[in-house]
Structures are given as structure tokens and as C-alpha cells.
Amino acid sequence: MFGGLERTPRTLLVCDRSSFLDEKNRLSSQVEQLHFNYKVSMLLPECSSAPSHLEAVLNSIDSFYLIRKLPIHELLDKHFLETAVHQGRVSGLSYGTRIDEDNCVALMPNGHLSLSLDKDSFEVLGVEGKPSRFNQRSNSRFVVSVDLTDSAMAPGGRGYQRLVTGLRSRLQLKTDFLLSHPPGGGASLQALLSRYDWSEHRPEIRSHALKDLSCPLLTSDLQSCDPHRLLEWLGAVDAHVSCENSSSSFLSSLVCPEPKTRMSRALSVSVCGLLRPQDVHRLIQQIRCYLDQPLVENWASLTVHGFVDSPVSWGGEEHGVLKGGDHFYSLLMFHDHTYQLHLAAGAHDTCPP
Amino acid sequence: MAVFMDLNVGFSAERSRMTSLIETAAHLGFSTVAVNYVFEPTAQKKPEIPTPTPIRELIDPLPVVQGRSRPIRVLNRLTVVMSDSSHFRPNAAEYRGFDLLAVQPTTEKLFHAACMLYDVDIICISVTEKLPFFFKRAPVNGAVDRGVVFEVSYSAAIRDSTRRRYTIANAVSLMESCKGKNVILSSAAEKPLELRGPYDITNLGLLFGLSEAGTKEAVSSTCRSVVLHAETRKSASGIVYTMKSCSESSGQQGAPPDCRSSGQQGALPDCRSSGQQGALPDCRSSGQQGALPDCRSSGQQGAPPDSGEGAPAAKRAKPHLTSD
Numbered sequence: 001m002f003g004g005l006e007r008t009p010r011t012l013l014v015c016d017r018s019s020f021l022d023e024k025n026r027l028s029s030q031v032e033q034l035h036f037n038y039k040v041s042m043l044l045p046e047c048s049s050a051p052s053h054l055e056a057v058l059n060s061i062d063s064f065y066l067i068r069k070l071p072i073h074e075l076l077d078k079h080f081l082e083t084a085v086h087q088g089r090v091s092g093l094s095y096g097t098r099i100d101e102d103n104c105v106a107l108m109p110n111g112h113l114s115l116s117l118d119k120d121s122f123e124v125l126g127v128e129g130k131p132s133r134f135n136q137r138s139n140s141r142f143v144v145s146v147d148l149t150d151s152a153m154a155p156g157g158r159g160y161q162r163l164v165t166g167l168r169s170r171l172q173l174k175t176d177f178l179l180s181h182p183p184g185g186g187a188s189l190q191a192l193l194s195r196y197d198w199s200e201h202r203p204e205i206r207s208h209a210l211k212d213l214s215c216p217l218l219t220s221d222l223q224s225c226d227p228h229r230l231l232e233w234l235g236a237v238d239a240h241v242s243c244e245n246s247s248s249s250f251l252s253s254l255v256c257p258e259p260k261t262r263m264s265r266a267l268s269v270s271v272c273g274l275l276r277p278q279d280v281h282r283l284i285q286q287i288r289c290y291l292d293q294p295l296v297e298n299w300a301s302l303t304v305h306g307f308v309d310s311p312v313s314w315g316g317e318e319h320g321v322l323k324g325g326d327h328f329y330s331l332l333m334f335h336d337h338t339y340q341l342h343l344a345a346g347a348h349d350t351c352p353p
Numbered sequence: 354m355a356v357f358m359d360l361n362v363g364f365s366a367e368r369s370r371m372t373s374l375i376e377t378a379a380h381l382g383f384s385t386v387a388v389n390y391v392f393e394p395t396a397q398k399k400p401e402i403p404t405p406t407p408i409r410e411l412i413d414p415l416p417v418v419q420g421r422s423r424p425i426r427v428l429n430r431l432t433v434v435m436s437d438s439s440h441f442r443p444n445a446a447e448y449r450g451f452d453l454l455a456v457q458p459t460t461e462k463l464f465h466a467a468c469m470l471y472d473v474d475i476i477c478i479s480v481t482e483k484l485p486f487f488f489k490r491a492p493v494n495g496a497v498d499r500g501v502v503f504e505v506s507y508s509a510a511i512r513d514s515t516r517r518r519y520t521i522a523n524a525v526s527l528m529e530s531c532k533g534k535n536v537i538l539s540s541a542a543e544k545p546l547e548l549r550g551p552y553d554i555t556n557l558g559l560l561f562g563l564s565e566a567g568t569k570e571a572v573s574s575t576c577r578s579v580v581l582h583a584e585t586r587k588s589a590s591g592i593v594y595t596m597k598s599c600s601e602s603s604g605q606q607g608a609p610p611d612c613r614s615s616g617q618q619g620a621l622p623d624c625r626s627s628g629q630q631g632a633l634p635d636c637r638s639s640g641q642q643g644a645l646p647d648c649r650s651s652g653q654q655g656a657p658p659d660s661g662e663g664a665p666a667a668k669r670a671k672p673h674l675t676s677d
Contacts, residue, residue, distance in 0.1 A: 009565060069422075096422045101356045101384065101573070118355060136566035137534075140355060140574050176422060322565065323552055347565075 009323050009347040015227050016341040020288065020333075027341065030329070030353050031284070031304075032277045033315040035108050036093050039305040040283060041238045041270035044290065045297040048209055048265050054286045061203050062181040064274040065189070066095060068197040070177040072105055073167035075113065076148070078155045083188035085111050085148050090182045090189070091276065093310055094175040100141075100321045103173055104311045109276075111149035115173075116311035116318075117142050125171040127163050134320045134348040143311070143318055178274045203273030210266045214243060214256045218299045220334040227342050229257035231330055234301055238268060263297070280304055284331065291335050303330040313349055320348030327352070356384035357551035358576035360430065360453065360475070361506055361539035364388050364406075370544070371411045377545035379416040379425040385580070387430040387453050389541070394433075394440045402447040405429035428452040428580070432477060435463050443472055453583045455504065461486035468492035468501065474583045475502055475537070478527055480509045480520040488530035497535045500582045502575055503527055506541035507549070507557060521560060528562035536563065537579060538571045 018025040044050075050058075074080065075092070084090040085107070094105040104116045115129075122129060122142035129144035152159045167173055182188055216225045216233060236243050236254045243256045280302075287300050305328040306313060313319035313327050329343040329352070343352035362374055371388070378386045388411065390403045408415075408427045415424035430453035433441050441456055448454055455475035458464040467476050469492055476496065478484075496503070505524045509516040527536070538558055542548045549557070551572050558568025 096420065098420055100569075102421060137570070138574065322569065323555060 011347065012345045012349065012351055013227060013231075014343040014352045016343070017338070018341075019336075019338040021337050026353070027284075027331075027339070028281065030314075030341065030343065031280050033353055034277065034304065034306055034327075034329070035091055035312065035316075036106065036307050036310045037275040037277070037280060037304050038307045039270055039272045040275060040280060041268065041303050041305075042283070042287065043234065043237060043301045044267045044269070044287075045213075045215065045263050045299065046265060047267040047297075050207060050267060050269055051286075051290050053289065054269070054283075057282050057286050058203075058205050058269070058271055061271065061273070061275065061279045062183075063200050063202045064181055065179045065186075065193065066199050066201060067177045067179060067193065069174045070196055071167070072115075072173040072175065072177075073164050074192060074195070075105075075107055076155075076160065076164050076167070077192065080188075080192050081148060081155065083191075084182055087182075087188075089184070090180055091274075092177055092179040093274065093307060095178045096176045097309060098321070099309045099311060099319065099325060103175070104309060105173070105175060105177070106311045108312065108316060110316075111147060112316055113146045113148055114311050114316065115144040115146075117144060121171055121173070125166045125173075127166050132320065133318055133350075134322075141320075145316075180274055180276055201273065203271045203275060205269070205271045207270075208240065208268045210237070210268060211264065213237070213263045213266050214260050215263050215266070216257045217259045217261050218332065218334075220299075220336055220338040220340075225257050230332075231342060231344065233257055234303060234330060237266075238270065238303065275304075284333075287333060288337070291333060298335050299332060301330060301332045304328060313345065314343075314352050317350040322347040325349075355573040355577035357382055357572050358385040358387075358580070359383045359539050359542075359548070359572075360385075360387040360428075360537060360576055360579065361389045361432075361504065361541045362386045362548075363541055363543040364390050365543065368411065373545045374542060374548070375412045375425060375427060376416050377548050379418050381548060381550040382419050383425065383551065384418050384421065384423065385426040385428065385576070387428040389430045389432055389455075390451070391432045391434065395436070402431070402445070404447070405431075405450050430455060430475075432457055432475075435459060435467075438463060438466060441467075441471060441473075449587070453579065454586070459485070465489075465492045468496035469499075472586060473501060474579050474586070475504045477504045477506070478523050480506055480523055481516055483519055484523050484526065488527055490530055493530045497531060500535075500578065502535045502537050502579050503531065504537050504539055505561065506539050507554065508540040508542045508547040511547050511549075524561035533563045533567040535575060535578075536567075536571050537575050538568070539576075 016026070016030075018027070020027070075085075088109050088111065090107070091109045092105075092107040094103075097104045099116060101118075103118060103121050106114045106116075108114070115125075116132070117125065117129070119140050119142065122144070125144070127144050127146075129142045131139040132141040132143055135141055146153060146159075146163060151157075153163070154160060179189065186193075216230065218224055218230075232254060233243065233256055236252070241252050241254060242249070243252075243254050245253050245255045284302060287302060291300055305326065306319075308321065308325040310319055319325065319327060324346050325348070327345045327349055329341060332340040332342075345352050359378055362378065365371060375386060388405070388408075390405060392400070392402055394400060408429075411427070415427065417423065418425050429451045431448060431451040432455040434457045435441050436459045453475060454473045455477055456467050456471060456473045457477040457479060458467045459479070464476070464486060467473060493503075505520070505527065507520060510520040538554050538561075540548050554572050555565075555568050558571055559565065561568075563571060
């Protein structure tokens, strides 16, 4: 009975090594599949201030909207479907809802609407759905997944009517909703936004210059550093946790993995908000340009975190929270255009791509 | 999964302490708490069963749960500490003011009776002393079949190290008999500092011998089952409710309480699985998620029949799962 105490909850880590110059590298599809990104944090060694191009890209990331108490049947409104969803330009996520307690909603750019409902809500809604993969003894969570671009869900069709009636009169699901800014201006959303209380937010950018940092010796050859220790160290740097492990401090016993070296300065930049895969691609391009310059250190890292309470993870697969719902990936880029990619997920998650 | 609940928060007469307790619980992430009134009759003196204070007098307005957008829901609960079988009077009128009914047996005979016969929702396992009896499979399985849950409270473990040993020992022996089913974990907190967050209690459950999923259920789904079971006690098998309406004419429409003995309460968490799957949500006025909490927080004592909605009670209609 107590054997379980030694085991920590299951986690998954997928490690991938390739080069940007290789045509068959899957990086762009792996980045593309995580639709909802909460935070991107970058670590640039031997750098004291952000390069101007990187700063420009960070400032040009689109803002996003937060709509308070949006009834979810509005996402099935005909006008909204035609102008935003069918063009494949908008994505959104419910806000202030916990995936293991409440009903959560995600609208993906490919037109899939995913509702993660608890048992009572699912039974009241009355639409076909599947029990969650992560249910244990009893079915307490259900997932309703609808393809809004499918012909069966065209406005006026039976499936569409049933879902709209369910959301409008039977379940009346209302949550705060984060909506991404569609490319080409927010005109298509104006009709929807004008009916509800909304606010526009810019992603929050934070930048921290670190001094005298001990860091592992990272080279692009095989197994230079154990992935778990490396990710732990990157997380400690991002959270501003000291890795000195001095005997007088009881707060943290995290250490920098061996073999290590000392850096006189480094820059940690993070941006938080509702970020899309396109934004992540642009940031990766900028860091590659930065690494191309001759006078810099050998490597740079970029870590992307997904939303803990998102109902979907990579590729629209279901995501849940057992004790923690982190799903993230960490890209370590080198001067010679090679990279190491580590994708991690928690207990209630499917394997990352 | 269901929302996190803490079904045992100790009542105290000081309003400021209750306010800070409920605010701390909302801040930690609990969506429902139950204020526990302990009733301990002894042979010498026969105290009165306490009447629950209206929630509005304890705390007003209800704080919003951290991370969600709903206010916390506060229920009333009565725990009867029994040392003799006459202490618990079945169908006493005073019990109607409480949403949840719990009993704490102190002898083996009383434990057996509580598991098999008594109409309660929760059986408390004492954590302040070494258990005078062992748990036998038969009454424990009987209780599981009826939908009664066992409760282990953890704040005694925070207060005192001897009680920590008793808590863990008693909890482990309970888990061996019941295999982790129908267990809830709750604080019996008297001060805000004795409350712990739901994920911390999930970890504590591992020490008691529950599995990872089982311990998370103990704080969420099983608590939801208890609250639903308690609601069925006030109605006929959870299908037919009586509600006071604005006009006097609608009156009682429910079947008499005796029909409950036809065993319809079933095994929880599917207490509604007697085929009428749509019934209970409908009684919450057309499926609105917030309906029951809303009618509670309108200052009533927490008993659903007094919602005054004016609608006739027998809402068996519209089982939504049939495909059109």
C-alpha cells in the first residue's frame, strides 16, 4: 500500500535532436500543434540587453481580447462562424475555469470546438460526447468535440441546431473567454464584442538581466547534459531561483548540472498572454538570427508553456490536471543550426508529438 | 472531476472567526464548505439539538472562490457523537434544518447500526483516540452500497503529534476494509490556519493509503456524491421534491417518505441512476449550473425546499439523454 509513496505522478518527456538545415525536421509541426501558449521565456547567454530585432518582434505580438461572461452559444453565431471561424483565423480559450473542476471551452484555429464538461453539465446539454480518457472509477468528466467546419455542423443543420439549443436553453454555459486577435484587424469580431463586456490586453513582457550565473557546458553533440537536470536548471533560472545551494540557505537545493562554467551575464526575457504558434515561430527565427552573429555564446534557449487549464494539448488531444497540468516544450538552439527539443507533459496528458 | 469541497468546518459562535474561516477556504480553492455543528448528548445532561445559524449571519457577501468566478457555497451539517443508540433519533424534526447529517459512533455495535440502518450521510472516524473496534468488511460494504461515506478529518493531525499517529493509524485501517471507496477527507478546522489546500490534502491521502486518483476523488467526486445523497434524504428517492411556492395551493406533491425503502437510493455516485438521469438537474430549474447555490445564498438556511420558486415539484420531465 505504501509503495505508491515513492512514485511521483507520471510525467512524459520526449527529446528530439535535429538541425534547422535538415528538411525533414519536424519542429514547425511540433510548434504548430500547441495552439494555446501562455508563456514564452528565453535565455540568452552573454547578453545584457535584448537585441533590437527581438524587441521589435516582441512588441509586435498581437493583443488578445478578454470577454466577460460570454455565453458559449455566441461562438456558434452565423456571422461569427462565417467571418472568423471558417477563415481559420481565430482561437479562444475559456478563462477563470479549472479543467478539473469546471466546464472549459477551447476554440481551435482549425474550427474545432472542444467542451470539457463535468457530469451534470454534460447530461443536461444532451449532445453526443465521449467520457474523458482520464476518468478513473466513475465517469465524471466528458468531452464534447465538434468540428465547426464540417458540413454536418453547417448553420441550419440538425447537429448545429441541437448544439445551439443545448447551449442556449438547456445548459446556458457562460464563461469568461480569451479570444485571439485575428490577422487583418478585429473587424470580424466587432459584432460579437459589441454585445458583451470586453477588454483588450497586450502580452506582458518581462526582462531580467542576470549576473554571474553558473551554467552547464552545453554543446551540440550527444548527451552533453541530462535532459531532466537541464530542464530543472532552465526552470530555476526562469523562476529566479538561486542555484548556488549555499549551506546557509534552506530555500532551495537545486544545483547547476555538471560540467559547468560561469557566465558573467545573461538575459532572461519572458512574454505572457494568449500567444499563438505563429508568434513562437517568429521568436525562434529571431533567436536564430541572433545566434548567427559571430561574437556570441554558443547556444540560446526558448521555452514555451501551454495553459494549465486548457482542455486541449498538442494536436487537439485531451489535457487534464491530476496534481499539475504543465505541458511545455524547451528548445535549445546552437550556433551551428542544430537544436535539441524537449517536450514534456504531465500525468493526464497524451504523449507529445 | 467535481469541484473541491471541505465538508467539515467547525462552527464557533464568533462571527469574525467564521468569516475568516470561510474566506480562507475560498482563497484556498474550495468551492463548497459545510459548517459543522457537533451535538454530543451524554447520560448526564441532555442538550438541545442546535439550530443552524442562517448563512447570511455568518458571512455576507460570500467570497469568490480563487481561480473561478463563482462564490463559495456554504452548507450546514450536524454531527451526532453517539455513545448510546438512543442518542440518534431517526427522522427527528430538528434534523431538517441541516443539509448534511453525520454520525460518529464510538462502539462497534453503534458502528454496525450506523452503517446498515441509520439514515445518515457521513460516518465520522474518530481521530483523537485509538479506535476501540476494528472495521469489519460486512458493515463497511453495507455502508458503501447504501451510499454512506466515511470521513477522516486531518486538523487534529496538525494540532498534536499523538493525534497525528492516531489519524494515520485509523485511516489506514479504514482503507484496508473499504479499499478506498466512499471516503472523504476534510478538515475539522476551528481556525483558519488549520485549513489546507485541496492539492495538499490530495497528497495527504496518499499517506492514508489511497491511490492518486482515489485521493483526488476523496476531495471532489465523493463529496459531491454526499451532497447529492443528502438532498435525496429530503425528497422521495431524489426524484420527487416538494417546494414551497408563493401560492399555498401547490403544497405537497411528493410521495410519502416510506417509498425510499424500496432501495432506490442505490450506490453512489450514481444515486440518480435509477433511470431518471435528467431528474435532479431539472429540479435545479432547467439545468442552470448555479441554481442551487443561488437559492441557498439568498439567505435561506440552506435547505432546498424553501427556495420559493413557485414551480410544481414533480419535475420528472425531459430526460435529455434520449436522442431526438
